[in-house]
Amino acid sequence: MISPIALPRLMRIGGGAAGQVGDVVAGLGLSRPLLVTDSFLVGNGSAARLVDVLEKAGLTPRLFGETVPDPTSDSLEAGVAALTEHQADSVIGFGGGSPMDTAKALAIIGVHGGKMRDYKAPRNNTGPALPIIAIPTTAGSGSEATQFTVITDSVSDEKMLCPGLAFLPTAAIIDFELTVSMPPRLTADTGVDALTHAIEAYVSKKANPFADSLALTAIGTIGRFLRRAYTDGGDKQAREHMMLAATQAGIAFSNSSVALVHGMSRPIGAHFHVAHGLSNAMLFPAVTAFSVRAAESRYADCARALGVAGPADDDRSAADNLVGALAELCRDVAVPTPKAYGIDKGRWDELIPLMAGQALASGSPNNNPLVPTDAEIRDLYAQIYG
Template identity: 75%
Template sequence: MGEATQFTIITGSATDEKMLCQGPAFLSVAAVVDFELTLSMPSRLTADTGVDALTHAVEAYVSRKANPFSDGLALNAIRTIGRHLRRAYADGGDIEAREVMMLAATQAGIAFSNSGVALVHGMSRPIGAHFHVVHGLSNAMLFPAVTAFSVHAAESWYADCARALGAATDGDSNALAADKLVEALRALCQDLEVPTPQAHGIDKDEWFRLLPLMAEQALPSGSAANNPVVPTVDEIQDLYAQIYA
């Protein structure tokens, strides 16, 4: 999905910081999106990139910079990913699942390129930089907890996401649907065998030693400011602590 966005990441090797670069200069003139190139992807990479695409779509929809153009693309991507990500993970040769997941990932990329991402991405970058966790996996580690932190500030928007994902119905109240989204994300990550930082092998002492620095680094990109709840540094530290184990 990066091929259809105006964003790229550069890692500062001296500081272990991932820096976000954005603007029209980073946007491709054209992109070839061929799902057949994904058929050989291993299941772990399939899961991580699939959750990354879902994160792009949900954060694009609940972003403070969301707009009608990004909304339609985001909801369609959520709907598609909800029906096909588990299939692609279980069977990498499932051609139908691979094709529609590729389309959904591209739609989600265009969506967030027009509305921005939010706190999951802001907190994900420091994990990747300091502990060399791949981007989609660090997003997946954070996604349920950060969503639970944020839902109360934008229940109707998260409820729309829950209904698109297939986790809630039109008969559910917005509050119930938003809660069901959090539970659905937890269940999805469990089904896709997303490890905690601890299970991934990250040292506990090092994780907690770096919490203050990671929390500070999560803010400058602006992603956190797009979140329905704009967090304090202390709240970001608390979220990092929650997800470790």
């Protein structure tokens, strides 16, 4: 089997790496980056510090700080205008998954125009696009190393998966010091998101040895350090390990795939405005329990990597241990059910048929070890509500 592998051209990894963004951009022969971020990072001064670094490197940056959580096709319009006015030759995504997703979308629309729905799966977007430099401030999405972006269609509320090499960052700067201020809820949601990426990459029907090695390493690291980072945000060792694991998990699923959890998660985010990592966490134990018998040995490997099974445990027992361990982890980091989150049951039940259809249409469930029917997806949505 030949596995197509794609990675950022450059990566700078370590505490303080964000201070080298000017050298990275200049080294790529670029001079007019659009720095894409959100109001929080503008408000706390982080964006201004990055602009200063860029200017000291002799570059001409422009700040766009208007990204929104779970970006929509409408929210891109102001970014496209800023990109055009600045005559930007590159985009820098600075923040969590939403600023990076926005930057990726702007990189292709800035060259080709059109609407974001023109780029959604199953279309494979190979470019050309503006170079993307990604600087994550959360340890979860892995977007700094993936060939995907996710944008919600403002008309249909569909959370669109847009794939292809056009969305793969040219450079990624992974600086764990940017994550130290993350609050516990965000730490938990992004950490479980990274674990979902790693496990789904490993059990996916598109798994390959390159992605496998990174996925298993990330699973082990998250098992050791997520609870520590959640309990003590100032634990720099835990933060550093979680940041690296999130990037490793991102590389793994970018070169393998995600599966049913992600297929079902996107509609929850679109219709109920639940953060992506949290909606993954709501689904993760139940979907794993549904899928586990179809790839027992693969899930058993994940259990051993996570540290909840040993070499002497048979695959069935180890896989069952994984299901239990995921439920326990979600309890330990206080993942709410949709009911506890405040979602109205009547509205939830009403949207289950639409969400099931959107999950299947995304294509991600086809990568799952056990490919579900529409009825089975509806049942899983019903199971997790309360």
